[in-house]
Amino acid sequence: MLGKAILLVINIFSAFGAYVIFIYKVFIAAFKKTPPWHVLREQFYSIGVLSFNVVAITGLSTGIILAAQSFYQLSEKGLAGVTGLMVAKAMITELGPVLTALMVTGRVGSAMCAELGTMKVTEQIDAMRSMAVNPLRYLVAPRFISGIFMIPLLTIFSILLGIFGGYAIATLYFGMPGSNYFDPMPANISAFDIFTGVFKSFCFGIFLVTICCYKGMDTKGGAAGVGKATTSSVVISYVTILISDFLLTLALNNIYQEFISDKYI
Numbered sequence: 657m658l659g660k661a662i663l664l665v666i667n668i669f670s671a672f673g674a675y676v677i678f679i680y681k682v683f684i685a686a687f688k689k690t691p692p693w694h695v696l697r698e699q700f701y702s703i704g705v706l707s708f709n710v711v712a713i714t715g716l717s718t719g720i721i722l723a724a725q726s727f728y729q730l731s732e733k734g735l736a737g738v739t740g741l742m743v744a745k746a747m748i749t750e751l752g753p754v755l756t757a758l759m760v761t762g763r764v765g766s767a768m769c770a771e772l773g774t775m776k777v778t779e780q781i782d783a784m785r786s787m788a789v790n791p792l793r794y795l796v797a798p799r800f801i802s803g804i805f806m807i808p809l810l811t812i813f814s815i816l817l818g819i820f821g822g823y824a825i826a827t828l829y830f831g832m833p834g835s836n837y838f839d840p841m842p843a844n845i846s847a848f849d850i851f852t853g854v855f856k857s858f859c860f861g862i863f864l865v866t867i868c869c870y871k872g873m874d875t876k877g878g879a880a881g882v883g884k885a886t887t888s889s890v891v892i893s894y895v896t897i898l899i900s901d902f903l904l905t906l907a908l909n910n911i912y913q914e915f916i917s918d919k920y921i
Contacts, residue, residue, distance in 0.1 A: 676758040686797035699798045704806035719818030741835035743822035754814035757860035765868035769889040772872025807861035
């Protein structure tokens with residue numbers, strides 16, 4: 657039993673080391689020589705434009721639900737006026753980045769892993785290497801560059817729709833004046849809050865693209881292996897996003913308290 661546990665730990669560290677090396681190689685392939693524009697454009701469209709619908713629905717519905725719950729809870733204490741602030745804060749710093757990353761992982765990340773995994777088990781990637789073509793540059797780097805650019809943009813889009821959804825339910829259903837919804841925001845939402853949301857989405861983009869591509873490039877075992885790799889890539893991406901969100905929240909808030917907030921007191 658102890659031997660199996662030790663072997664499991666060794667395998668985990670070995671896989672993590674291989675993943676770190678993979679990220680390093682992807683960075684080199686992506687920025688040492690930029691992939692062709694037509695390849696990048698295709699991935700921008702696939703990751704960004706085709707994800708608008710699911711991100712819009714997620715952001716809008718989250719803002720509506722959050723505003724409704726906030727209004728019900730706060731109105732009992734005479735604090736209904738901060739409903740808009742709660743919606744905006746939650747969407748900007750937490751829900752917008754996390755939910756966008758989760759939805760993009762489910763829609764795009766799984767497709768990346770399945771596509772690359774199919775190419776791996778059918779030996780198309782080996783054929784590219786035999787022709788002196790770097791598969792990381794032509795298959796992974798375009799997805800990586802598109803992910804780190806488009807996921808922050810999708811996050812901003814989700815945040816704006818969430819705030820608008822909260823405004824719609826607060827004014828149209830609960831009868832709150834529109835000025836009451838927006839007035840607390842300028843004084844209580846800082847540039848650091850916006851930076852936090854965008855930086856988180858940037859990190860999530862790196863994680864979800866590299867994890868899904870790594871699992872796809874490491875696929876073994878035919879069609880069954882593709883299915884297993886796709887499932888594990890999505891699960892690992894979800895867990896990584898949630899854990900990294902917690903760690904980034906602690907790190908960014910500690911940095912703010914230690915180095916930034918004192919300057920404005």
